[in-house]
Amino acid sequence: MAHKKPNLPTKVCAACGRPFTWRKKWAATWEEVRFCSDACRSGKREAARSKMKSGA
Template sequence: MSRPPLREKPCAFCGRPFSDRKRWNGRDQWDDVKYCSRGCRAKAAAARRRS
């Protein structure tokens, strides 16, 4: 049995594409996820504070 293709979208901070994870999919959180990593989320928050 083949798996359906994973969804991908670009990170809001660095622009690198990242794919859906099982924990996001099960909780219907994929639409809320914006960043590929904790580091990008922290850097984006720091950039917002500086502005």
């Protein structure tokens, strides 16, 4: 039986708006974490979306 962790804190990603949960690697900097992934942090995902919407 897998151990589930239901009491981990969550935040909403500032780039994509999706919820994400606490990870051990963020233990020391959880208060400063704003993005769910490196892709959201770099902003490349949003740039690609706006490029696709504009038809370029």
